[in-house]
Amino acid sequence: MAARNRAKLPYLLVLPAVTLLALFVVAPGVYALVLSFQARKVVGGLLGGGSKLVFVGLDNYGLALADPELWSSIARMLLVALLFIPATVGFALLFALLLDVPRVKLARSTRLAIFLPYAVPGVIASLMWGFMYLPATSPIGGDHVDFFGSTTVFFSVANVAVWGSVGFNMIVIFTALRALPSELYEAARIDGCSELRMALRIKVPLVLPAIAMCTLFTALASLQLFNEPNTLRPLSNAISSTWVPLMKIYQDAFVDSDVNKAAATSVLFVIAALAVSFVASRTVSRVNR
Amino acid sequence: MTTRIRLLPSAALLLGAVYCIVPTLWILIASTKSRTDLFSTATYLPSFSDGIWRNIVDLSTYQGGIFWHWMLNSFGYALIGGVLASLVSAACGYAIALYEFHGRKTVFNVILACVLLPQIVLAIPQYLLLSNVGLTDSYLGVLLPQLFNPYGIYLCRIYAASSVPQSLLEAGRIDGASEWKLFHTVGLRLMGPGLITVFLLQFIAIWNNFLLPFVMVNSDDKFPLTVGLYSLLRHGAAEASLYSLVITGTLLSVLPVIALFLSLQRYWRLDLVTGALK
Numbered sequence: 216m217a218a219r220n221r222a223k224l225p226y227l228l229v230l231p232a233v234t235l236l237a238l239f240v241v242a243p244g245v246y247a248l249v250l251s252f253q254a255r256k257v258v259g260g261l262l263g264g265g266s267k268l269v270f271v272g273l274d275n276y277g278l279a280l281a282d283p284e285l286w287s288s289i290a291r292m293l294l295v296a297l298l299f300i301p302a303t304v305g306f307a308l309l310f311a312l313l314l315d316v317p318r319v320k321l322a323r324s325t326r327l328a329i330f331l332p333y334a335v336p337g338v339i340a341s342l343m344w345g346f347m348y349l350p351a352t353s354p355i356g357g358d359h360v361d362f363f364g365s366t367t368v369f370f371s372v373a374n375v376a377v378w379g380s381v382g383f384n385m386i387v388i389f390t391a392l393r394a395l396p397s398e399l400y401e402a403a404r405i406d407g408c409s410e411l412r413m414a415l416r417i418k419v420p421l422v423l424p425a426i427a428m429c430t431l432f433t434a435l436a437s438l439q440l441f442n443e444p445n446t447l448r449p450l451s452n453a454i455s456s457t458w459v460p461l462m463k464i465y466q467d468a469f470v471d472s473d474v475n476k477a478a479a480t481s482v483l484f485v486i487a488a489l490a491v492s493f494v495a496s497r498t499v500s501r502v503n504r
Numbered sequence: 505m506t507t508r509i510r511l512l513p514s515a516a517l518l519l520g521a522v523y524c525i526v527p528t529l530w531i532l533i534a535s536t537k538s539r540t541d542l543f544s545t546a547t548y549l550p551s552f553s554d555g556i557w558r559n560i561v562d563l564s565t566y567q568g569g570i571f572w573h574w575m576l577n578s579f580g581y582a583l584i585g586g587v588l589a590s591l592v593s594a595a596c597g598y599a600i601a602l603y604e605f606h607g608r609k610t611v612f613n614v615i616l617a618c619v620l621l622p623q624i625v626l627a628i629p630q631y632l633l634l635s636n637v638g639l640t641d642s643y644l645g646v647l648l649p650q651l652f653n654p655y656g657i658y659l660c661r662i663y664a665a666s667s668v669p670q671s672l673l674e675a676g677r678i679d680g681a682s683e684w685k686l687f688h689t690v691g692l693r694l695m696g697p698g699l700i701t702v703f704l705l706q707f708i709a710i711w712n713n714f715l716l717p718f719v720m721v722n723s724d725d726k727f728p729l730t731v732g733l734y735s736l737l738r739h740g741a742a743e744a745s746l747y748s749l750v751i752t753g754t755l756l757s758v759l760p761v762i763a764l765f766l767s768l769q770r771y772w773r774l775d776l777v778t779g780a781l782k
Contacts, residue, residue: 224683225603229611232596235652240618243629250632310520313513320514321521327769328521331528334761336712338730342737342754343527346534346747351543354530378524439624442714442730449737461625461715468628469719477628484625492620 244485250478251275275479285480288463291369295459296437298373303433306377307384308426312414314385315392326389330382337379337442344375345450363451372454375443380436384429391425392418427499434495438488441465460484528758535559535752539745559752571753573725574732575760578711581646581728586707589653590699597660598691602668612661618654624715631719645720646728650710656702663698664691700771711761729757 254271279285310329314322332340346352348362348371362371395418403413419426441461448454456470457463464484468477534542536556563571599605600612630649631640639645668691676686692699714730721727724735733753740746 222605224687225599225605225608228595228599228687229605231592232615232652232657233611235592235648236614236618236654239630239649239652240621240626243626243633246633247629306520310517313517316510316513319510319517321517322514325514325517325521327766329517329524331762331765332524334708334711334765335528335758336714336730338714338734339754339757340527342733342750343531343758346751347527347530352534352747354533378527381520382524435620435622439622441624445714446734446737449740464628465715465719468632474632478632481625481628485621488622488625489617489620496620 247478247481247485250475251482254475271475275475276483278476279480279483284457285460285463288457288460292437292440292459294369295373295376295440296434298369299376299437300430300433302373302377303380303384304426304429306381307388307429308419310381310385311388311392311422312418314389315414315418316410326385330386332379332381333383335379337375338446340379341375341443341446344371344378345447348447349450363447363453365453368451368453372440372443372447375447376436376440380433384433387429388422388425391422395421424499431492431495431499435488435492438484438491528755528762531751531755531758535748535755537748539748542748542751556752559748560756563749563752563756566749567724570724571732571756574727574729575757577643577726578728578730578757580643581650581717582707582711585647585650585710586703589651589656589706590703592651593653593656593660593702594664594692594695594699595687596657597662598664598668598687598695600657601661601664602670602673602691615654615657618652619658627716627719630716634720640720641722641726643726646717646726649716650706650713653702653706653709656706659698659702659705660695663695663702667694667698697771704768704772729753733757 252270252272252275253268254274255266256269257266310326313319314326335343347355348357350357350361353362361367399417399421400413403417408416439461440459444454444458445462445465448456448458457466460480461484464477464480467473467480533550536550536559538555538558541555596611596615600608626649634640634645639648672690673686676690677683681689711728712730713728714734717726717728717731718734721731724732727735733750736746736753737750740750
């Protein structure tokens with residue numbers, strides 16, 4: 216009896232997760248795939264005609280890829296990512312190293328302050344920064360600098376994203392630093408090695424896996440860029456309704472009601488995201504080794 | 505020489521802290537202003553008239569107090585979703601870490617792949633699918649997709665492997681305890697500290713989520729705060745007087761999370777996230 220029980224329990228424990236996985240990851244994925252091969256075609260004559268779904272092969276993919284809006288949304292996303300990824304990881308590493316300096320003052324309170332934005336939703340962060348950018352209400356010189364200019368808008372969007380993610384990444388790197396044995400430093404200190412040299416020569420190489428993990432997570436976050444530009448949009452004309460790929464998919468599905476094209480773009484997007492993650496995680500595990 | 509070296513890191517950290525706090529401080533100042541003062545007075549000076557109180561009253565009476573309904577919805581989604589997702593993750597992680605069974609490797613590999621798949625790209629396909637079964641525009645439509653948390657399962661597996669010794673389970677078996685009893689009395693208890701972190705991570709993830717509820721829900725009484733404030737901002741583009749409501753709403757939605765966050769900070773076990781567990 217006990218042995219049979221033992222054989223059954225693991226399946227029961229895994230069941231809820233596997234069911235959710237099937238219902239909310241696999242099924243939507245498969246459904247999007249099916250939709251992406253179909254299109255709504257008008258059938259019948261002027262009277263009593265309707266539309267029905269027909270199989271159209273790769274037509275939707277062709278349409279999606281031929282849409283210049285998609286490519287410019289990807290280009291804008293990459294531009295933001297180019298600012299967002301290095302700034303987030305760079306500042307996270309810098310603050311983590313500073314927190315790790317022996318007997319540094321204000322460490323606890325500043326660590327907490329920098330971590331706090333993590334608990335602020337991207338939409339709320341964009342609202343706060345959005346009003347700070349807006350010329351009429353700006354406390355940071357929005358009446359002199361145009362934060363929604365054709366170039367500055369990329370910095371403005373990236374800034375909101377950086378603000379929200381530096382803290383979490385800082386804690387990840389800091390925790391990795393804390394896990395290093397302190398004996399490592401003692402010899403270096405006796406030899407008169409400065410804190411700066413020690414940080415660059417000893418600490419950074421040893422926490423490279425954590426830095427790589429932060430880079431992967433930040434890269435994934437930039438693919439999913441949506442909340443920040445979408446929330447800033449009502450405040451400025453500089454952000455179009457198809458500014459980044461996810462906004463483009465949203466526009467196709469809900470504004471232009473072309474669900475099939477949106478499904479095709481979604482499928483392409485999932486494949487791209489998985490490819491990026493796969494390559495990045497391979498790099499991470501190579502760094503780890 | 506040494507004091508200068510000590511001061512420099514603190515100064516840099518302080519600068520970072522100021523950068524992180526300034527938006528919240530400014531939103532606090534801005535919400536003290538009446539609708540007209542917001543656009544006419546110096547932006548970094550608070551107003552000491554009854555502006556903030558009137559803004560809160562205006563916001564609380566806007567559409568019959570819908571703002572507080574959004575606040576409640578956000579807490580409901582995040583709390584229920586966070587608890588259930590952690591239990592699902594704990595059960596699955598525990599089974600993968602401590603049992604040999606058919607398909608164990610497959611399940612784990614699929615879950616690992618899901619960690620790398622940005623969940624948010626699934627929001628629109630999830631909407632399309634759920635609209636066929638009539639689950640859109642319901643609380644369940646927002647809640648159910650967020651119960652599966654692959655990263656949580658991954659963390660639970662690591663944590664179960666390191667905190668629940670097989671020998672303890674064997675001892676329990678000899679004493680005649682059932683496998684189920686071992687799971688919820690020994691397993692869940694030993695995994696407790698890690699589970700709190702998994703819960704907090706998922707709580708924040710649901711609290712911060714926007715796209716899923718944004719596509720899933722139409723009726724504004726089911727909105728979480730993020731979608732509610734966004735819709736208020738959209739209306740504000742046509743009616744500027746709503747801006748002071750958005751600003752006050754933003755302040756009121758930031759304060760409780762910060763309070764919650766500060767009071768729970770000693771429960772964060774982020775060494776779990778970095779895999780730096782020993």
